[in-house]
Amino acid sequence: MRIDTFQLSYRKLSSIFYGWWLIGIATFMLMLMSATVFQGIGTFFVVLERNFGWTRTTLSGAFALARAEGALFGPLEGFLVDRLGARRMVLIGFTIMGLGFLFFSQTREIWHFYAAYVMISFGSGVGGWIPMITMVNNWFSKRRAIAMAMAVSGVQFGGFLVPVMALGIESSGFRMTTFGIGVCLLAVVYPVSRLIRNRPEEHGLTPDGLAMPVTGTSPRPDSSPEDTETAGNDMTPRQALKTVAFWAIVVARTTSVVSIVSMAVHLVPKLTDTGMSLVTANLVVMTYTTLAIPSGLLAGIIADRTSTTGVLFMCLLLQAVSVAVLAVSDSLGLALVFAVMYGIGFGGRVPLLTAIIGDYFGRRHFGTILGVNMIPSNVAMIVAPLFAGYMFDINQSYFVPFVAFSVLGFLGTFAILFAKRPTYFVQS
Numbered sequence: 001m002r003i004d005t006f007q008l009s010y011r012k013l014s015s016i017f018y019g020w021w022l023i024g025i026a027t028f029m030l031m032l033m034s035a036t037v038f039q040g041i042g043t044f045f046v047v048l049e050r051n052f053g054w055t056r057t058t059l060s061g062a063f064a065l066a067r068a069e070g071a072l073f074g075p076l077e078g079f080l081v082d083r084l085g086a087r088r089m090v091l092i093g094f095t096i097m098g099l100g101f102l103f104f105s106q107t108r109e110i111w112h113f114y115a116a117y118v119m120i121s122f123g124s125g126v127g128g129w130i131p132m133i134t135m136v137n138n139w140f141s142k143r144r145a146i147a148m149a150m151a152v153s154g155v156q157f158g159g160f161l162v163p164v165m166a167l168g169i170e171s172s173g174f175r176m177t178t179f180g181i182g183v184c185l186l187a188v189v190y191p192v193s194r195l196i197r198n199r200p201e202e203h204g205l206t207p208d209g210l211a212m213p214v215t216g217t218s219p220r221p222d223s224s225p226e227d228t229e230t231a232g233n234d235m236t237p238r239q240a241l242k243t244v245a246f247w248a249i250v251v252a253r254t255t256s257v258v259s260i261v262s263m264a265v266h267l268v269p270k271l272t273d274t275g276m277s278l279v280t281a282n283l284v285v286m287t288y289t290t291l292a293i294p295s296g297l298l299a300g301i302i303a304d305r306t307s308t309t310g311v312l313f314m315c316l317l318l319q320a321v322s323v324a325v326l327a328v329s330d331s332l333g334l335a336l337v338f339a340v341m342y343g344i345g346f347g348g349r350v351p352l353l354t355a356i357i358g359d360y361f362g363r364r365h366f367g368t369i370l371g372v373n374m375i376p377s378n379v380a381m382i383v384a385p386l387f388a389g390y391m392f393d394i395n396q397s398y399f400v401p402f403v404a405f406s407v408l409g410f411l412g413t414f415a416i417l418f419a420k421r422p423t424y425f426v427q428s
Helices: 002-015 018-038 041-052 056-084 086-104 110-127 129-139 144-172 174-193 237-241 244-273 278-305 308-328 332-361 366-373 375-395 399-418
Strands: none
Touching: 018 086, 018 110, 018 129, 018 144, 018 174, 041 056, 041 144, 041 174, 041 244, 041 278, 056 086, 056 110, 056 129, 056 244, 056 366, 056 375, 086 110, 086 129, 086 174, 110 129, 129 144, 129 332, 129 366, 144 174, 144 278, 144 332, 237 332, 237 366, 244 278, 244 308, 244 332, 244 366, 244 375, 244 399, 278 308, 278 332, 308 332, 308 399, 332 366, 366 375, 375 399
């Protein structure tokens, strides 16, 4: 009886579309990347400022340098993902990240921190966001928005690890904590990469788990979208650049990311400036992270059934308003109001601004088009944290930069309404 039950359970697990297993892998890897590179960077900034006395402008320079690398190599990373596949890129990228954290643990001079963080950021770019999202885009079409939302929830889940990381830093010091992070990344990357499959064609399937149409010949295990899709279903990067939708998405992405990246760098320092402990400040981060998970999933479900641009409009609007609240926040109560609004808006904004690229421009050149689309936002991410840090060093306040980021967010909110599906793109 036990054997029969086990066999039945095994058959049920085996019958699940492999794309859903890949969603779990993407969620896990993005969680590790988010906690260590994105959500946790503000915690590291506070610790480095306290330990070494470096100014916030100086510390922000490392983030700006890393974003300059992203702007320079982003399109190349997307191109390599399209050509080499997500599996190889994840293995290479997370290995570089792990080694970067080992180097970070030995930081004693500012250039050590700069070199370590650029190395970590480069690794996350090579093996993190673009490879994971490209993999999801390859495996899903009609369920793309909800699939993206599920995978991107890993970014939010990373927020749950940040308070744990903060406790580790306070109890064991940042050197031991960052060394442990490096060891963990190196330990998990190889076994996880072996589970990654680049495209459903490798399993004789099409996106969403539909059976491959019979054409008289079996698909090759290494077949690419070019073998199974017609040119009418996808745009080339050059074609995408000629559409209004591409540039509307660029504006929406760029004007909203300046607040996101600045939150990653300066939110925890701002909150600790009001008298909060490091752990309490990270609990505020965990609050918006917690809300971002269900809001992202709900936004994906609604977008798949209605209008992606309409849902994006509401998410971007909430994010812009929340940043305005943060600009005047001087208490835990207002910080929590910010966290609730920001969590809902940020949670839906992240997956949908990526899913819309796949919806409008297809699978074949997704990584390259996404990489090109992110160039202006990567440039903005160079300037935004530096601007916020510089204004704080001058005024001992984040009011001016956060108000500016809120105004930009409102501009992007209305820009997304111009992102209409290109008329000569045929949905697969």
